[in-house]
Amino acid sequence: MGFENLLLGFHIAVTPFNLFVAVVGIMLGTIIGVLPGLGGANGVAILLPLTFTMPPTSAIILLTSLYWGALFGGAITSILFNIPGEPWSVATTFDGYPLARQGQGGQALTAAFTSSFVGAFFSIVLITFFAPVLAEIALKFGPPEFFAIQFLTFSSFVGLGGGNPLKSLVSILLGFILAAVGLDIVTGQLRMTFGFTELMKGFDFIIAVIGLFGVGEILLSVEEGLKFQGTSTGMNLRVVLDTWKILPRYWRTFVRGSFIGFWMGFKPGGATPASFMSYAFAKRFSRNADRFGKGELEGVVAPETAAHAAGVAAMLPMITLGIPGSPTAAVMLGGLIIWGLQPGPMLFKEKPDFVWGLIASMYTGNIIGVLMVLAFVPFFAAILRIPFAILTPLIVVVCAVGSYAVHNSMIDVWYMVIFGVVGYVFKKLDYPLAPLVLALVLGDLAENALRQSLIMSQGSLAIFFARPISGVIMAVALLFFALPVVTPWWRRFRGGSVGTPAPRET
Amino acid sequence: MRAADLATAVVLMGLGGLVMFDAVRLGYDWGSDGPKSGFFPFWLAVALVVTSGLIVVQALRRHSPQPFVSREQLRPVLAVLVPATAMVLIMEVAGLYVASALYVAFYMRWVGRHRWITIALLALGLPLATFVIFERWFLVPMPKGPLEAWLGL
Numbered sequence: 001m002g003f004e005n006l007l008l009g010f011h012i013a014v015t016p017f018n019l020f021v022a023v024v025g026i027m028l029g030t031i032i033g034v035l036p037g038l039g040g041a042n043g044v045a046i047l048l049p050l051t052f053t054m055p056p057t058s059a060i061i062l063l064t065s066l067y068w069g070a071l072f073g074g075a076i077t078s079i080l081f082n083i084p085g086e087p088w089s090v091a092t093t094f095d096g097y098p099l100a101r102q103g104q105g106g107q108a109l110t111a112a113f114t115s116s117f118v119g120a121f122f123s124i125v126l127i128t129f130f131a132p133v134l135a136e137i138a139l140k141f142g143p144p145e146f147f148a149i150q151f152l153t154f155s156s157f158v159g160l161g162g163g164n165p166l167k168s169l170v171s172i173l174l175g176f177i178l179a180a181v182g183l184d185i186v187t188g189q190l191r192m193t194f195g196f197t198e199l200m201k202g203f204d205f206i207i208a209v210i211g212l213f214g215v216g217e218i219l220l221s222v223e224e225g226l227k228f229q230g231t232s233t234g235m236n237l238r239v240v241l242d243t244w245k246i247l248p249r250y251w252r253t254f255v256r257g258s259f260i261g262f263w264m265g266f267k268p269g270g271a272t273p274a275s276f277m278s279y280a281f282a283k284r285f286s287r288n289a290d291r292f293g294k295g296e297l298e299g300v301v302a303p304e305t306a307a308h309a310a311g312v313a314a315m316l317p318m319i320t321l322g323i324p325g326s327p328t329a330a331v332m333l334g335g336l337i338i339w340g341l342q343p344g345p346m347l348f349k350e351k352p353d354f355v356w357g358l359i360a361s362m363y364t365g366n367i368i369g370v371l372m373v374l375a376f377v378p379f380f381a382a383i384l385r386i387p388f389a390i391l392t393p394l395i396v397v398v399c400a401v402g403s404y405a406v407h408n409s410m411i412d413v414w415y416m417v418i419f420g421v422v423g424y425v426f427k428k429l430d431y432p433l434a435p436l437v438l439a440l441v442l443g444d445l446a447e448n449a450l451r452q453s454l455i456m457s458q459g460s461l462a463i464f465f466a467r468p469i470s471g472v473i474m475a476v477a478l479l480f481f482a483l484p485v486v487t488p489w490w491r492r493f494r495g496g497s498v499g500t501p502a503p504r505e506t
Numbered sequence: 507m508r509a510a511d512l513a514t515a516v517v518l519m520g521l522g523g524l525v526m527f528d529a530v531r532l533g534y535d536w537g538s539d540g541p542k543s544g545f546f547p548f549w550l551a552v553a554l555v556v557t558s559g560l561i562v563v564q565a566l567r568r569h570s571p572q573p574f575v576s577r578e579q580l581r582p583v584l585a586v587l588v589p590a591t592a593m594v595l596i597m598e599v600a601g602l603y604v605a606s607a608l609y610v611a612f613y614m615r616w617v618g619r620h621r622w623i624t625i626a627l628l629a630l631g632l633p634l635a636t637f638v639i640f641e642r643w644f645l646v647p648m649p650k651g652p653l654e655a656w657l658g659l
Contacts, residue, residue, distance in 0.1 A: 222582040389618020397606040455540040
């Protein structure tokens with residue numbers, strides 16, 4: 001039955017208009033991925049208002065294609081300019097940039113794009129099979145189970161996110177508090193507006209994404225002083241074909257990276273740790289481990305495969321449970337609500353054409369994507385040669401346009417500026433931004449799930465542990481919350497040294 | 507770095523206090539038909555105060571000689587931020603198109619010292635492109651001012 005549905009999806013995804021939308025999305029996405037200060041999440045947020053008049057399936061294809069493009073774009077800047085456009089491209093710079101310096105940029109880029117494609121493809125195949133099953137299970141979930149899953153989502157930021165767990169927790173709490181501002185739909189009371197009518201509508205997370213990631217990131221990058229010391233791409237058909245002949249040699253790295261990526265990816269914040277983990281594994285098992293970091297092709301293959309597998313896997317909880325695995329998925333979830341769709345397991349029953357069109361478009365989008373980036377690398381690399389005194393105001397204006405367009409309101413543009421400053425300060429002080437955004441998106445859902453559960457149980461928290469599914473999920477979540485406390489103690493107990501924390505996802 | 511870390515944590519604690527105050531007003535206990543409006547915010551605020559309190563303790567125990575931001579770093583940041591704020595102010599009166607043209611032109615000239623011809627092309631081209639894409643193709647209206655009224659748009 002899954003196959004028939006997929007076929008139906010391809011009928012929708014392969015229409016000329018939807019293919020055109022995918023091409024436009026990948027084009028814009030790759031540009032966004034290359035540009036400093038613009039990433040997948042805020043790129044999707046800025047373009048969201050343009051999709052209001054489109055059919056939902058075309059709209060989601062545009063946004064997901066943008067996301068694939070941004071994932072591909074990150075590799076270009078990492079390899080040619082030693083600038084990771086996205087946090088999960090950091091590991092790609094280790095061997096990608098040395099390769100480019102040695103004049104093998106074309107080889108590194110081909111390997112990166114091909115690995116991205118392989119990782120993404122692996123995850124899409126798994127999504128095709130797992131998504132309907134997961135949605136079927138999720139249909140039986142009640143409010144306690146949904147609350148437990150959200151609890152798990154946030155616990156994994158604290159326990160597995162790396163960095164300071166207290167600051168991750170503050171980000172989550174702040175996001176939930178901001179989400180509660182305004183009209184409480186259950187009781188009809190105004191919360192935390194303190195008499196300001198502007199606060200009645202609350203804070204929209206799309207504005208928060210544009211401010212925190214867009215404006216905040218621009219402020220950070222001008223502070224660091226943008227200097228691009230690019231190497232030439234050295235890309236042509238011959239290089240591509242020659243590299244493809246070498247790549248099958250690394251099939252073990254491909255398989256390992258894909259599995260690590262998928263496994264890490266459907267949990268929030270997974271892409272970055274997945275890329276580092278895959279790199280570390282590849283280095284450990286490689287015969288030329290000493291060449292890693294000096295320009296080893298396998299060192300490009302490993303993180304790129306995992307990062308893309310993870311990036312795609314982040315879509316799985318979004319379409320099956322209505323719970324986004326990354327800020328980008330969160331913005332798409334916001335889009336679903338605006339287009340009049342109810343995210344969650346019912347989507348598979350009520351809108352099969354939408355869901356399967358989306359899944360099929362993941363195949364087409366990634367195939368188009370890899371061909372486009374391979375063909376147009378020099379064009380995308382040229383974008384970084386635009387002087388930064390032109391790029392900076394352009395990006396700020398685009399952010400302002402996007403913020404205004406969401407609700408046609410000027411106050412949102414002011415919020416964008418404020419969120420920009422907050423994002424800059426938080427980033428510098430090592431407060432993670434992704435949990436804040438996710439909490440802001442899920443705030444109302446989580447609160448309702450909590451309220452309904454407590455009403456079911458007459459106010460007893462025991463309900464979360466008495467039901468088998470939510471009990472198990474809650475236990476895992478509590479374990480994740482305890483990890484930052486337990487891990488140093490455990491390491492001391494075993495006499496090991498305290499490792500360096502993994503870099504975090506933005 | 508430590509001062510900024512402390513200041514942020516203290517501000518967050520204050521914010522938590524403010525939320526708690528409002529949650530108490532709304533009622534944070536069990537109502538006739540379930541938890542009252544203030545229930546969820548109240549416990550969030552309690553957790554926020556406790557967690558930022560722990561961050562304060564952590565920051566007090568750690569020394570970092572490195573400043574939060576140096577003077578050379580702050581200059582380019584303010585050079586983006588202040589004109590951007592001015593742009594939003596102008597947007598309130600003159601609309602997005604005029605404001606963005608002025609902002610792009612100002613930044614390119616002041617920071618980038620680009621030639622006037624490049625500046626004119628981009629400062630006029632960007633609002634025009636925004637107008638065509640948003641207003642004409644996708645029917646998303648942007649804020650307008652006297653100039654657009656005069657042009658009859």
